[in-house]
Amino acid sequence: MPLPAVRLMTIVQILLVSLCTSPVATGALAQPMPGQAGPTEVGVVTLEEASVPFSVTLPGRAVASAQTDIRPRVGGMIEEIAYEPGSRVEAGDVLFRLEAATYEAALAAAQAQKTGAEVAVSTAEATVSRYARLEGTGVTTGDLQTAQASLAQAQATLSAAEADLQTAQLNLDRVTIRSPIAGIVGVSAVSIGAIVTANQADALTTVTATDPIYVDVAESSARIMRVRAQLSSGALQPGDRLEAVLTLENGATYSDTGALVTPGLEVSTTTGAVDMRFQFDNPDRMILPGQFLRVQITIGQRRAVLVPQRATERQSDGLLTVYVAEDGVARQVTLSTSGTYQNAWIVTDGVVAGQAVIVDGLTNLRGGAEVRPVPVTINAQGVVEDLSETPAVGQ
Template identity: 50%
Template sequence: MKFSVLKMIGVVLAVAGSATIAHAQAGMPGNMEMGPAEVGVVEMTLQEVPRIVTSPGLAVAYQQVEVRPRVGGVIQEVLYTPDRLLEVGDPLFRIDDSSYVAAEATARANLATAQANLPVMQAAYDRAVQLAGRGYTEAEVESARASLAEAKATLESAQAALDYAQTELSWTTLKSPISGRADVSTVSVGDLVTAGQTDALTTIVQSDPIYVDMMEASARILSVRKGITEGVIKQNDTLEATLTLENEEVFRGTGQLVTAGNTVSTTTGTVTIRFKFDNPDHVIIPGMFVRGEVRIGSVQAYLVPQLAATRDNSGKLTAYIVGEDGAAKQVTLEDDGSYQNAWIVREGLSEGDQLIVDGLSSLRAGQTVAPVAVTIDEDGVVRDAETPAAED
């Protein structure tokens, strides 16, 4: 009896399960289709886009001098403070001048002797000329003339020797030839230095203003020149550059072009382009690596957000737009660099095209879509486009 009851319960449960499954299948039509995929779009508009070239750069001192002695001797005094701003003519070092003072005194005495001897030789010559043929032979006159010429030459030589002795004496005080800041001295009081030695006593650097040498590939330069020639790029009247420092901080200041470079490096294929920047706070230090952006001009192009386009292994850039049939259409784009997180596109789009920027993860070409206008903020975040409030 117990077995029959259990068997009856099992039959009831089986029938109930079959009915539930049949009801569920009846409630889901077999030919049900998914609705259009909702995607965010922005309308493409042809606009004037700055043509900016980004290049690595190296800071170079405006002026840099290695200070070496022009006379030898013992360092008596270091007259400057490292890293203090120097002006032209500020004293740096003093060398023992005892021997040079003596040499200057000797030269001065020799000059005095020559100056005293010249009138005597002049008088002797004048007397010989007056008495020529009356007590003075022609040979004696010529001898007097030669003595006078020798006395004049001796005077000039003595004057030159004094000038040089005074110059050497002045060289015992080494002065700054430029404005700038000096490094720590490589010598101390009591060190012996020699004229024209290899080792510099210190280095003076002027870094305000400062040069920045930017390296640009010659191939890109040719491309830019071609764009200007064909009228694609509207060139600015002057070239200006901005800098980004090693810590990604943007340097406050705009550089002016100094020279566009005249040669191409045979090893790197680049041209060195030099700009000059005001650097009053000495933020940029010679030898520092920077990233420069040069604004060449502007082009008429479309700005395609980088999040809306993909680039395959071959370098081809593609994106999706809403086709005339309301379906997603994949297009190939020809880009010309980037600007503010967007690709600069000159071919592949038309005025008014609806570029799909959101809902791309599962999108495929030919899929029906429902476009919704959106905007992209400065951080690259997609937001719904603002719609006017409904009137009461």
């Protein structure tokens, strides 16, 4: 039998009152409104002042420590090419040989002339000696003087013959073309049977010394003056010597460090830069002349505040910002930097040593938010760890 409408309304009212006074409903209504939660837990690192290297990075170009074009000093036909292209040669090693028959004949003729001159000198000396003994007894003083003049002429002829012999010997020696320096020899520009001339314009080949190798860089004179000002003020402590580290064209760091060999002595009138030259060992020929490289030059050490890079954020206007925890509140500050060191920014303004920088829990963090700082550390790979060295949850 259907219930009357009045009784049905009474039952509905009783159910509604029961639901509103139940523990479940009461708990749901008692939940705090969004925004009433407690402070956000964040990982912080206390900033410290550290001594960091002061370095500059400059473009550089590799230059051979020595390079020479090989040209013949006498003419003739190429009889032998005595090297393998691309191989290493030492100073004095044979590169080419020319046909020697002509120069051997010239040497023999010069030797014969010298022998004849020596005989003439010997005869003239004997005549002078005999005339000197017989002077006044059949030999006049004039005869003696004439004999002495003949001796002098014979001696001069001998000297000329000796010079001709020396020239002939040099020409014969120069038939064998040797390397004047140690280095890597290039491809021959001639073949066997080619005719060459003395001191011709075209080189037969080239020998290049690549170990050690030079790297030339150019630094702005204005920055050099700023660095000198820092050195004078004591803000920058100079090292024992300038050291250079190379970054190769493939992005790899070269294993050997370079040393300054030629400091800049003048400023270019066109670029306003000062040229400097560094020397690197290059036994494996990893660096070739003409290569473009990046050179990081360490000038000295300076005291600076280091801020972990993972704690910072680059704004749309280019400013670099970081959050610091102060009195339980996150405050956003703008940093001024002068480069990087390992996984940190070198900061010159914006924060000071002793401040707590937020490095973890940055997601959705805003300036003015309440925070609960938890000390953490950052390892060499830039990963956040708590003080017990257990990796923390990332951002």
